[in-house]
Amino acid sequence: MEGAMTVTVLRPGETALSAWRAIYRGGAAALDPASRAPILAGAEAVRRILAKGQPIYGINTGFGKLASVRIDAADLETLQRNIVVSHAAGVGDPSPEPVVRLMMALKLASLAQGASGVRLETTAMLEAMLTRGLTPVVPSQGSVGASGDLAPLSHMAATMIGVGDIRLEGVRMPAAEALSAAGLAPLTLGPKEGLALLNGTQFSTANxxxxxxxxxxxxxxxxxxxxxxxxxxxxxxxxxxxxxxxxxxxxxxxxxxxxxxxxxxxxxxxxxxxxxxxxxxxxxxxxxxxxxxxxxxxxxxxxxxxxxxxxxxxxxxPLIFAEGDEALSGGNxxxxxxxxxxxxxxxxxxxxxxxxxxxxxxxxxxxxxxxxxxxxxxxxxxxxxxxxxxxxxxxxxxxxxxxxxxxxxxxxxxxxxxxxxxxxxxxxxxxxxxxxxxxxxxxxxxxxxxxxxxxxxxxxxxxxxxxxxxxxxxxxxxxxxxxxxxxxxxxxxxxxxxxxxxxxxxxxxxxxxx
CATH class of the missing domain: 1.20.200.10 (Fumarase/aspartase (Central domain))
Incomplete structure (x- = not known):
């Protein structure tokens, strides 16, 4: 399957509409290797920010109305898993596979700019799923378009940790089974990564x-x-x-x-x-x-x-600014x-x-x-x-x-x-x-x-x-x-x-x- 696809190189922040069109029409997507540096810088900044011990929304606090609840360091991985599985609450028919793949590529290009604080392992998983033809089954209904497309992106993120369903070569199967068939192991999310994956406008934008x-x-x-x-x-x-x-x-x-x-x-x-x-x-x-x-x-x-x-x-x-080790909350x-x-x-x-x-x-x-x-x-x-x-x-x-x-x-x-x-x-x-x-x-x-x-x-x-x-x-x-x-x-x-x-x-x- 990989050999038959045209691979579009994503240049985060500079990708032309023609590239997104090529992906939607069935092409594969791969990150520009130059993205490695900002991804590493963002992930390292998250580590340093956590070491300060201050409450940072979505990294060591609860979410939404529960933002004032502080989370212990021992529970940070659980926090990120919990937000993914709890927010995977969509309903309706599965979104068309070309739209889901486009959504994945949009999310990959966003994360690769380093301002989301995710690790290389996380972007590599998303990239591997795209190049190996693994398409998450994403219910089409459940997002109000702020705070991001939470439910549909959560269904995408859930498959990365082995939860939910994936289509592989046209066959729907449990995510863990599909990952294994493609030679991939489920991801363990680090601090902020669950929130970074499921927050954003990529579902709306892909459609x-x-x-x-x-x-x-x-x-x-x-x-x-x-x-x-x-x-x-x-x-x-x-x-x-x-x-x-x-x-x-x-x-x-x-x-x-x-x-x-x-x-x-x-x-x-x-x-x-x-x-x-x-x-x-x-x-x-x-x-x-x-x-x-x-x-x-x-x-x-x-x-x-x-x-x-x-x-x-x-x-x-929030967005991570590695130069000053800052996590700024906003409304993008x-x-x-x-x-x-x-x-x-x-x-x-x-x-x-x-x-x-x-x-x-x-x-x-x-x-x-x-x-x-x-x-x-x-x-x-x-x-x-x-x-x-x-x-x-x-x-x-x-x-x-x-x-x-x-x-x-x-x-x-x-x-x-x-x-x-x-x-x-x-x-x-x-x-x-x-x-x-x-x-x-x-x-x-x-x-x-x-x-x-x-x-x-x-x-x-x-x-x-x-x-x-x-x-x-x-x-x-x-x-x-x-x-x-x-x-x-x-x-x-x-x-x-x-x-x-x-x-x-x-x-x-x-x-x-x-």
């Missing part, structure tokens, strides 16, 4: 990053399907004229318009109605694509900037930046799906598209694309309901000691399902737009769009008479979510997010 990467694919795919819908409806590319967008000055809008122009360049379908077209203006779902999708692009880039910063930060508490575990970023991604996903659904609705309506009703040669006898459009509408409305901002909510925890929380975890966790919904809408649009273009034969669209049509038709034939629609939709959805649609249109460079 938000995963959604960002999936949404980037959706955004680019939506430009392709939107251009195809424009061709199916014989829409005008005049609204994509660069002079229009230069006057408004939004970068995303300008780039989106340029991509749409390039996607349609050289189209015989467009040339066929360039002159003497009775229609003056197209519906907003066609004409305003640069304005809507450009705003989506700008929003996603803002979320990406926030998450890139968060991914390179240290977010546990509060995931408010991630909550805001997740809410922005949710809005973007909603709009990608919403605009695409309106294009599908336009295509099935002969009064708007000029195409046969419901894109079938024999409407009435056949229903054609009638119900796929209904499905798209259902998915769009479901996403709207899920997009209510998580960041505006809070509920006190830990006997009111932790009295304001971010709700970043479920704000980020909902996003992958929202992305799947939007992807299904785009899959329906891909089918509908390709079907619409079929009616213009022998006229063809541009080279990039024809490449996309050939891709789809290599899997799914033209719809003449009604047939079982679900397999067609599943196949189209796979093309969307896998990024194959974007790759097929690869002659045109589409704007990226991260």
């Amino acid at each position: 938000a990053l995963a959604a960002l990467f999936e949404t980037e694919t959706l955004f680019q795919t939506a430009l392709v399907t939107g251009a195809l819908s424009m061709e199916a409806a014989k829409g005008s590319d005049t609204p994509f004229d660069p002079r229009i967008h230069a006057l408004r000055r939004h970068a995303g809008q300008i780039e989106t318009a340029e991509a749409l122009r390039r996607l349609m360049a050289g189209s015989a379908i467009r040339a066929s109605h360039l002159v003497d077209d009775e229609r003056v203006q197209d519906p907003y779902c066609l004409r305003c694509q640069p304005q809507v999708m450009g705003a989506v692009l700008d929003l996603l880039r803002q979320a990406a900037a926030t998450l890139a910063t968060e991914a390179n930060g240290v977010t546990d508490n 575990f509060h995931a408010e930046p991630v909550a805001f970023a997740a809410d922005m991604i949710a809005l973007a996903i909603c709009e990608i799906g919403s605009l695409a659904e309106r294009r599908v609705a336009m295509l099935v309506d002969p009064a708007l598209s000029g195409l046969p009703a419901f894109l079938t040669p024999k409407p009435g006898l056949n229903s054609g694309f009638m119900i796929p459009q209904v499905t798209a509408a259902a998915l769009v409305s479901e996403n709207k309901q899920r997009a209510y901002p998580a960041s505006v909510d809070s509920i006190p925890t830990s006997a009111n000691q932790e009295d304001h929380v971010s709700m970043a975890a479920h704000g980020a966790r909902r996003l992958l399902e929202m992305a799947r919904n939007a992807g299904a809408v785009l899959g329906i649009e891909l089918l509908a737009a390709t079907q619409g273009c079929d009616f213009h034969a022998p006229l063809e669209s541009s080279a990039p769009l024809e490449a996309v049509r050939r891709l789809l038709r290599s899997r799914i034939p033209h719809l003449d008479d009604d047939r079982h629609f679900h397999p067609d939709m599943e196949a189209s959805n796979t093309l969307v979510m896998s990024g194959e649609v974007v790759r097929a249109a690869g002659a045109v460079a589409l704007p990226g997010v991260a």
Whole structure:
């Protein structure tokens, strides 16, 4: 398994979004050897701080509301084990394995900056689990996004000490058994290490990053399907004229318009109605694509900037500053930046799906598209694309309901000691399902737009769009008479979510997010 993986070298504090994407897509992660020095310095500082005999939160005291309880030196290892097993209190379905691996890599890069006070043995264990394909089973629910993602990260930490379950080569087994099979022994946690592992925003951040990467694919795919819908409806590319967008000055809008122009360049379908077209203006779902999708692009880039910063930060508490042997208590575990970023991604996903659904609705309506009703040669006898459009509408409305901002909510925890929380975890966790919904809408649009273009034969669209049509038709034939629609939709959805649609249109460079 190791040999098949691309290994991404983590440079703590300086890791690019492209590296996190590679890990999420299945790559392994290894620490930059330069991390060894700060890790050693942080662990040694913890030893010296303890020798002073002063109470230091989470090192020789209880946690949360129990911070005033002093712990004897003989019980410090037990204290760290206890916090891990007691806080491993999540519920719900297991988190997706790619998200868990990304969370582990984020935690590794955070610990490796030396401000968490963990030992080399601890970072080495996390690194070994990543490189040997051991993925903790982490329940997806139970974090309020402050004080860090305690429950999910505790489930991760528990497997490092041989408690809980791990997936190894797709098989779920007890953690101790999986560690043994990989040639690893359970870890004994030192002072502060349990707290360092389970405190932080890595669960929320991993979910938000995963959604960002999936949404980037959706955004680019939506430009392709939107251009195809424009061709199916014989829409005008005049609204994509660069002079229009230069006057408004939004970068995303300008780039989106340029991509749409390039996607349609050289189209015989467009040339066929360039002159003497009775229609003056197209519906907003066609004409305003640069304005809507450009705003989506700008929003996603803002979320990406926030998450890139968060991914390179240290977010546990207290933090160790080895230069002065200080342990400073703060609030870096509060995931408010991630909550805001997740809410922005949710809005973007909603709009990608919403605009695409309106294009599908336009295509099935002969009064708007000029195409046969419901894109079938024999409407009435056949229903054609009638119900796929209904499905798209259902998915769009479901996403709207899920997009209510998580960041505006809070509920006190830990006997009111932790009295304001971010709700970043479920704000980020909902996003992958929202992305799947939007992807299904785009899959329906891909089918509908390709079907619409079929009616213009022998006229063809541009080279990039024809490449996309050939891709789809290599899997799914033209719809003449009604047939079982679900397999067609599943196949189209796979093309969307896998990024194959974007790759097929690869002659045109589409704007990226991260």
